[in-house]
Amino acid sequence: MVSPTQIEKAARFAALHRSGCFVLPNAWDIPSALLCHEAGFPAVGTSSLAVALAHGVLDGEEIGRDRMLAASGAIARRVPIPVTADLEAGYGPSPSDVAETVRMAIEAGLVGCNLEDTDPLTRGLAPAVRAAERIAAAVQAAKAAGLPDFVVNARTDPYYHQSADPAAAFSEAVVRGNMYLQAGATCVFVPVPSDLETGKSLVTAIDGPVNLMAAQKVATASFRELANAGVRRISMGGSLMAATYAQAGAVLDEVRASGSFDYALRSGSAFRDLARLVSRHPEDSHA
Incomplete structure (x- = not known):
């Protein structure tokens, strides 16, 4: 049974999609999610890639439904802002x-999810009609569970599978996006x-809210522009995790190359700050 707190968070998260624009940082564990909250973001999502890598497996449903929901639910129970999870293709045919x-x-406490139309078995695009049926099943399941404001973010992947033909990828994304809406x-x-320019074109052609992802291989337009x-x-x-581990890699390279441990001095009170952050949000305080 959903709690009043979860109902309120779902309503708050759904409302973010009706007007304006917001940045959704993507976390992979409780401390990274709490950092997103402390930084002032209105909601946080998980990154399936980041969560999978944190568990020592690759993206693409290798982590499985149970471990993904356990990790995402643990975040939802500790963070006071709405939490949505990247649930890949939905874990099942x-x-x-x-x-x-x-x-x-x-049941785990989440108020939204991503569902993608890449088939984890073929690694290609699933048929659009079949993907739309899965979206409809997700929406109906949320209503049946008593959480109609649960946000289903329908991810469509033509740009991954038709990268050699951007025009065809755009057309396919628009057709699929409108079908999923x-x-x-x-x-x-x-x-x-x-x-x-692509962002403008997608917004014009898709009859509903559009979500783009920052920090791709090409330059990302600014928040204000988008x-x-x-x-x-x-x-x-996954860019937040990538930035975090890039910094850790740079520290290790510095230690190996110079023998200096000055990085610890530069870190200042970061460790104590993180401990205080975790202690301010005790286990199950936001379930």
């Missing part, structure tokens, strides 16, 4: 599998393009 995944996600999705997530173009949601994806 049928719409009923996706419905069960969403039911379990709500008709199936009940709250928002359409089109990863890879993050330049201003917001003015009508983009509703900007995800950070």
Whole structure:
């Protein structure tokens, strides 16, 4: 049974998609999610790539439903802002599998999820009709669970699979995005393009909120530019984890090359600050 707190968080998260634009940072564990909260972001998502790597496996459903929901639910129980999870393709071949995944996600305390249309078995795009059926099953499962404001963010991946033909990828993303909105999705997530002109074109052609992802291989337009173009949601994806581990790698290279441990002095009170951050949000305080 959903709690009043979860209902309120779901309503708050859904409202973010109706006007304006917001940045959704993507975490992989409790401390990284709490840092996102402390930085003032209105919600936090998990990154399936980051969570998978933190568990020592690769992205693409290798982590499995149970471990992904355990990690995402642990974050939702500790963070006072709404938490949405990247649930990859929904963990199972049928719409009923996706419905069960969403039911379990709500039980874990989540108020939204990403569902992608890449087939984890073929690694290609799933048929659009089948993908729309899975979106519809997710939406109906959330309503049946008593959380109609649960945000289903329908991710469509033509830019990954048709990268050699951007025009064809754009057309396919628009067709699929509108189909998923008709199936009940709250928002359409089109990863890879993050330049201003493509963002404007997607917003014009897709009949609902559009989510883009920052920090791709090409330069990302600024928040203000994308917001003015009508983009509703900007995800950070796995880039926050990548930046964190890049810094750790640089420290290790410095120690190996110079023998100096000055990095510890530069870190200052970061360790104590993190401990205080965790202690301010005790276990199960936000369930």
